[in-house]
Amino acid sequence: MPRAVRFDEYGDIDVLRVVEVDRPAPGRGQALVRVKAAGINPGEAYIRQGLAADKWPATFPSGQGSDLAGIIEELGVDAGEFELGDEVFGFTHKRASQAEYVLVDIEDLVLMPTDVSWDEAGSLFVAGTTAYAAVRAVSLSEGDVVVVSGAAGGVGSLAAQLAKNAGATVIGLAGQANHAWLVEHGVVPVSYGEGALDRIQVASDGRIDAFIDTFGGGYVELALHLGVHADRINTVIDFDAATKYGVKAEANADAASAEVLSELAALIAKGVLEVPIARTYPLDDVRDAYRELEKRHTRGKIVLKP
Structure with missing residues (x-):
C-alpha cells in the first residue's frame, strides 16, 4: 500500500507519522501523480501546531503539503492533453502532497520543463x-x-x-x-x-x-x-x-495558478531564477525535515523525497 504523512491532533513534530493509505483513484478532471519531490513550508507547521486553526482548521486525520512534482500514473475522464507517464509539477489544496501518490486537479498541473529538476519543481508552488x-x-x-x-x-x-x-x-x-x-x-x-x-x-x-x-x-x-x-x-x-x-x-x-508556475519554471529553465535546495529528506524522515525547517535558518527549500 502507498504511504502518506498524517497527523491526528494538533501538536509538535512528534504528532507527524507516515502511514499506509489506500491508493487514491482519480475522478473527473483529475490525475493520480506518483510524487518524486514535495517541498515543505512554514505554513504547514503552523497548521499542524494549531496556530492557524481559526483561519485554516485541520480535519483529522490530516495530511500535509501543497507542493509536488512527479509522474502521472492514472487519469480520470476529461484529463485534457495530459497523458500517462507525463512528468508534471503543480499543487494541491487538499493538504496531501507529502505522500507517495496524490490526486491533483488537471488545472493545477504543468508539464515539467527539461531544464528544471524534480527538487526545484516540487518545491516551487508555495x-x-x-x-x-x-x-x-x-x-x-x-x-x-x-x-x-x-x-x-x-x-x-x-x-x-x-x-x-x-x-x-x-x-x-x-x-x-x-x-x-x-x-x-x-x-x-x-x-x-x-x-x-x-x-x-x-x-x-x-x-x-x-x-x-x-x-x-x-x-x-x-x-x-x-x-x-x-x-x-x-x-x-x-x-x-x-x-x-x-x-x-x-x-x-494572490498568485496561486498554473500560469504563474509556468512563468516561474521558464525563468528557472533560462537560468535567471534559482530555487536553492537546502536539503532533501526521505518521506520517513518527515519529522527531521520539519525540525530543520522550524529553526528558520534554512537557505532556500527543504524537500521530501517519497
Missing part, C-alpha cells in the same frame, strides 16, 4: 507564488531600491531574485553565512539584528522605495521607520502588522 505576489505588490520599476527581509529563505531567496530581474537594486537582510550567496545573485547583503536600520540606510545611500517582508518580527515597523510608504510595503507573514499599519499582505493565494 514559495514561488508567494514571492511572485510579493514582488508584484510593491510595483517595482527599473532603478528602484527594495529591501527584502529573510532574503535567503524559501520565499525571500526567490523574491530577491525576482526583484533583481525587475530591474531593482535589492538589499537582502540575511545572516553572514548567506551573504556570499546573495552577492552571487546580484543582491546587496546586510546583516539582520540590532543596528539593521542603520546598515540598510548606509547600503541604500538613504533611498529605499519598497520593502518586502518574508520573515516577520517587526520588519513592517522597520520599513515604516525607513520612510517607505505603506502601499509599497508587503508582508507575507505579519498579518497583524498589515492590518494595524495598512500595508499590503499579498502572498500565495
Whole structure:
C-alpha cells in the first residue's frame, strides 16, 4: 500500500507519522501523480501546531503539503492533453502532497520543463507564488531600491531574485553565512539584528522605495521607520502588522495558478531564477525535515523525497 504523512491532533513534530493509505483513484478532471519531490513550508507547521486553526482548521486525520512534482500514473475522464507517464509539477489544496501518490486537479498541473529538476519543481508552488505576489505588490520599476527581509529563505531567496530581474537594486537582510550567496545573485547583503536600520540606510545611500517582508518580527515597523510608504510595503507573514499599519499582505493565494508556475519554471529553465535546495529528506524522515525547517535558518527549500 502507498504511504502518506498524517497527523491526528494538533501538536509538535512528534504528532507527524507516515502511514499506509489506500491508493487514491482519480475522478473527473483529475490525475493520480506518483510524487518524486514535495517541498515543505512554514505554513504547514503552523497548521499542524494549531496556530492557524481559526483561519485554516485541520480535519483529522490530516495530511500535509501543497507542493509536488512527479509522474502521472492514472487519469480520470476529461484529463485534457495530459497523458500517462507525463512528468508534471503543480499543487494541491487538499493538504496531501507529502505522500507517495496524490490526486491533483488537471488545472493545477504543468508539464515539467527539461531544464528544471524534480527538487526545484516540487518545491516551487508555495514559495514561488508567494514571492511572485510579493514582488508584484510593491510595483517595482527599473532603478528602484527594495529591501527584502529573510532574503535567503524559501520565499525571500526567490523574491530577491525576482526583484533583481525587475530591474531593482535589492538589499537582502540575511545572516553572514548567506551573504556570499546573495552577492552571487546580484543582491546587496546586510546583516539582520540590532543596528539593521542603520546598515540598510548606509547600503541604500538613504533611498529605499519598497520593502518586502518574508520573515516577520517587526520588519513592517522597520520599513515604516525607513520612510517607505505603506502601499509599497508587503508582508507575507505579519498579518497583524498589515492590518494595524495598512500595508499590503499579498502572498500565495494572490498568485496561486498554473500560469504563474509556468512563468516561474521558464525563468528557472533560462537560468535567471534559482530555487536553492537546502536539503532533501526521505518521506520517513518527515519529522527531521520539519525540525530543520522550524529553526528558520534554512537557505532556500527543504524537500521530501517519497
